[in-house]
Every structure is written in C-alpha cells, then in structure tokens.
Amino acid sequence: MSAPPAPRPGLYYPKMPATWWLRRPAYLRFMLREVSSVFIAIFLAVLMVQVYRAGQGPEAYAAFLERLASPGWIAFHAVALGFALYHSVTWLKLTAVVQVVRLGEHQVPPRLVAAGAFAFWGILSLAILFAVLLRS
Amino acid sequence: MAEETITLEVTRYRPREDREPRAQAFTVPYRKDWVVLDALNHIKDRVDGTLTYRWSCRMGVCGSCGMMVNGVPKLTCAAFLRDYLPGPIRVEPLAYFPVIRDLVVDIEDFMGKLRRVMPWIIRRTEQPLTAGEYRQTPAQLEAYKQFSMCINCMLCYAACPVYGLSPLFIGPAAIALGYRYNLDSRDEGYHLRQPILAEAVGVWQCTFVGECSAVCPKGVDPAAAIQRSKVAGAKDWFLSILLPRGGRS
Ligand code: SF4
Numbered sequence: 001m002s003a004p005p006a007p008r009p010g011l012y013y014p015k016m017p018a019t020w021w022l023r024r025p026a027y028l029r030f031m032l033r034e035v036s037s038v039f040i041a042i043f044l045a046v047l048m049v050q051v052y053r054a055g056q057g058p059e060a061y062a063a064f065l066e067r068l069a070s071p072g073w074i075a076f077h078a079v080a081l082g083f084a085l086y087h088s089v090t091w092l093k094l095t096a097v098v099q100v101v102r103l104g105e106h107q108v109p110p111r112l113v114a115a116g117a118f119a120f121w122g123i124l125s126l127a128i129l130f131a132v133l134l135r136s
Numbered sequence: 137m138a139e140e141t142i143t144l145e146v147t148r149y150r151p152r153e154d155r156e157p158r159a160q161a162f163t164v165p166y167r168k169d170w171v172v173l174d175a176l177n178h179i180k181d182r183v184d185g186t187l188t189y190r191w192s193c194r195m196g197v198c199g200s201c202g203m204m205v206n207g208v209p210k211l212t213c214a215a216f217l218r219d220y221l222p223g224p225i226r227v228e229p230l231a232y233f234p235v236i237r238d239l240v241v242d243i244e245d246f247m248g249k250l251r252r253v254m255p256w257i258i259r260r261t262e263q264p265l266t267a268g269e270y271r272q273t274p275a276q277l278e279a280y281k282q283f284s285m286c287i288n289c290m291l292c293y294a295a296c297p298v299y300g301l302s303p304l305f306i307g308p309a310a311i312a313l314g315y316r317y318n319l320d321s322r323d324e325g326y327h328l329r330q331p332i333l334a335e336a337v338g339v340w341q342c343t344f345v346g347e348c349s350a351v352c353p354k355g356v357d358p359a360a361a362i363q364r365s366k367v368a369g370a371k372d373w374f375l376s377i378l379l380p381r382g383g384r385s
C-alpha cells in the first residue's frame with residue numbers, strides 16, 4: 001500500500017480532535033456500542049468464574065453468590081444489562097443491513113428483516129424466562 | 137416591512153496567507169425557496185466576489201456542492217434555509233479533506249481511490265461487437281442498481297470518522313462502487329477488485345459507524361456495501377483454506 005500523500009504546501013489539513021466522538025449524537029451512539037463490549041466481556045468473565053465455582057461444590061458456590069449480592073456487583077450487572085440490551089438492539093439492526101434476504105427475485109427490505117429478528121429474539125427471551133420461572 | 141434576513145457563518149481560508157481557516161458572517165435575504173447554495177451565490181454576486189466554492193447543476197446531480205451545514209455533510213443545493221431557522225447557519229468545507237481555499241477541498245485522494253477499485257466492467261474476453269450488447273435481466277440490474285446511484289459527492293467521507301482518523305482508508309463511496317461492479321452480471325473482474333477491497337486499508341478498517349449511509353443523498357447505503365464486502369472477503373478466506381487452489385474464480 002502506498003504511503004500517505006505528502007502534504008501539499010498552501011493547503012490546510014484539518015486535525016481530528018480527541019473529542020471527535022462528542023461532536024455528533026450518531027458518533028456518541030457508536031462509541032457507546034463499542035464500549036458496551038467491555039461490560040459484556042466482564043460479565044462473561046464473571047459468568048465463567050460462576051461456572052467454575054459451581055464445580056467446586058455447594059459451599060464455594062454459596063460464598064460466590066454472596067459476593068455477587070453486594071451493591072457494587074448488583075450495580076455493575078444493572079449497567080451491564082443496559083449495555084447488553086443496547087448492543088443486541090444495534091447488532092440486530094445492523095445485521096439486517098448486512099444480510100441480504102431474498103424472496104424470489106426481490107430483496108426483503110432490511111426493516112422487515114430486522115423486525116423478524118426482533119420478534120425471534122423476543123420469543124426466545126420469553127421462552128427462556130418461562131422455563132426459568134417454571135423451574136423455580 | 138423590513139426584509140427578512142438570515143445569517144451564514146462561512147469558513148474562509150486564503151492559501152499561503154492564512155494559517156488557519158476562520159469564520160466570516162454574512163447576512164443575506166431570507167427566502168423560503170432558497171437553499172444554502174443560493175445564499176452563497178448571493179454573497180458571491182452582491183457582497184464578496186472572492187468567496188470560493190464548487191457547484192454546477194443546482195439539482196442534486198453533479199455532486200460538487202457538498203459542504204458541512206451546521207456540522208453535517210449536505211448537498212448545499214438541497215439544503216433549504218427554511219430548515220435552519222432562525223440561523224445562524226454554519227457553512228464549512230467538507231470535513232477531513234484538505235482545504236484549498238474557502239469552501240473548496242482537495243479531492244485528489246478520493247479520485248485516486250476511485251481509480252483503485254476499478255469501477256468499470258472488466259471482461260476476460262470481450263464479445264465481438266457483432267454479438268451485440270451484454271444483456272441483463274431486471275433482477276440482475278436490481279442486484280447492483282442502488283450502488284450505482286452514487287454521484288461522487290463525498291458526503292460519506294466527510295461523515296466517516298474512520299476516514300478522518302486514518303486517511304488511507306479507501307472509504308465508503310469507492311468501496312460501494314467497487315462492490316457495485318462485483319455484483320454486475322456482465323463483470324468478470326471480481327478476482328482483481330475484491331483483493332483491493334479486502335486489503336488492510338479496505339473494508340476491514342470500517343467499524344460500522346453507519347453515518348456514511350445516513351448522510352448519502354442518493355440512498356446508496358455504502359455501509360451495507362462495505363459490510364457485505366466483508367462477508368465476501370471472509371468467505372473467500374475460508375474457501376482459500378478449505379480449497380487452497382481457490383474456490384472462487
Ligand atoms: S455514496 Fe452517497 S454520499 Fe457517498 S459519494 Fe456516493 S452519493 Fe455521495
């Protein structure tokens with residue numbers, strides 16, 4: 001790949017401020033989507049520890065659950081849930097743009113694809129919720 | 137009755153004289169049917185003939201009048217003053233591009249990128265003229281038509297922070313155009329074009345901010361073209377591992 005073109009004299013080359021993502025709401029929404037992955041990663045790490053603790057027997061697991069019940073961890077999980085929902089919504093919307101769905105000769109409009117994905121997500125979530133409630 | 141007016145804050149930059157651009161305010165008559173470009177033309181005709189900007193068709197076809205209007209890339213021939221009441225309206229050169237003078241930016245970089253994606257039909261063997269034109273079905277036309285509507289206005293580049301941060305990025309419109317020819321049933325240049333779209337400064341630079349598609353005045357949706365090229369690139373990569381001799385010709 002070629003090197004960046006040498007600056008030409010007389011031209012003004014604008015600089016990108018470090019706060020560029022505060023300039024437009026769409027940029028900020030994009031940054032939030034990126035940041036959401038940090039929270040989701042931490043959540044998954046905690047989940048893995050939880051599974052590991054469960055394998056160590058009931059006492060270890062109970063102690064772990066007690067730690068999780070602290071206000072700090074509850075607050076973290078509330079925030080992580082918010083980010084996870086935001087990430088899922090944007091992800092499904094964007095997937096609908098990327099994935100071309102055809103019916104016969106015509107392309108299904110991305111909005112409809114997204115609507116289908118959201119419906120599927122909703123039904124799946126309800127089913128899981130139902131299963132969990134039935135068991136407890 | 138006093139004439140209604142509106143104020144424009146226009147970026148001025150004189151090469152070799154100014155170190156940095158500065159804003160100059162002009163108060164112009166307000167007309168309901170005026171667009172920002174009309175106001176600029178009024179300034180140039182009546183107030184300051186040195187104001188420099190590009191335009192040509194005045195009807196959203198030529199793609200040369202793109203500027204930042206209140207911080208958003210717009211075709212100024214399609215941006216009505218009435219949508220920015222009561223003003224003032226900030227008019228700046230397209231973001232991220234080097235400024236030549238006032239509102240005129242240097243488009244060399246974009247032109248070079250356009251050429252790199254080979255936006256023309258490539259044939260392995262040309263049909264003789266006597267064989268007639270290359271024909272397409274309506275469905276084959278439909279497959280790429282949206283991506284062929286680009287007027288090269290570069291608004292999508294001015295909306296793309298990735299282009300601002302790494303200027304080597306081939307960028308939305310050029311990728312959309314390369315993708316458009318990859319989708320064309322008459323074209324046989326995929327093996328030449330796709331490696332350029334899939335290289336390090338190509339589609340993988342894109343983090344899907346999506347603003348290119350939001351500002352595009354022609355509904356091209358370059359963000360979709362980029363993501364779909366990523367899918368094609370990933371497919372090629374898997375195939376090249378599974379079938380080292382190349383699954384796709
Ligand atoms: S893709 Fe849209 S915004 Fe970008 S240059 Fe083409 S017409 Fe302009």
Ligand code: FES
Pocket residue numbers: 191192193194195196197198199200201202211212213214
């Ligand atoms: S002047 Fe041609 S697109 Fe605006």
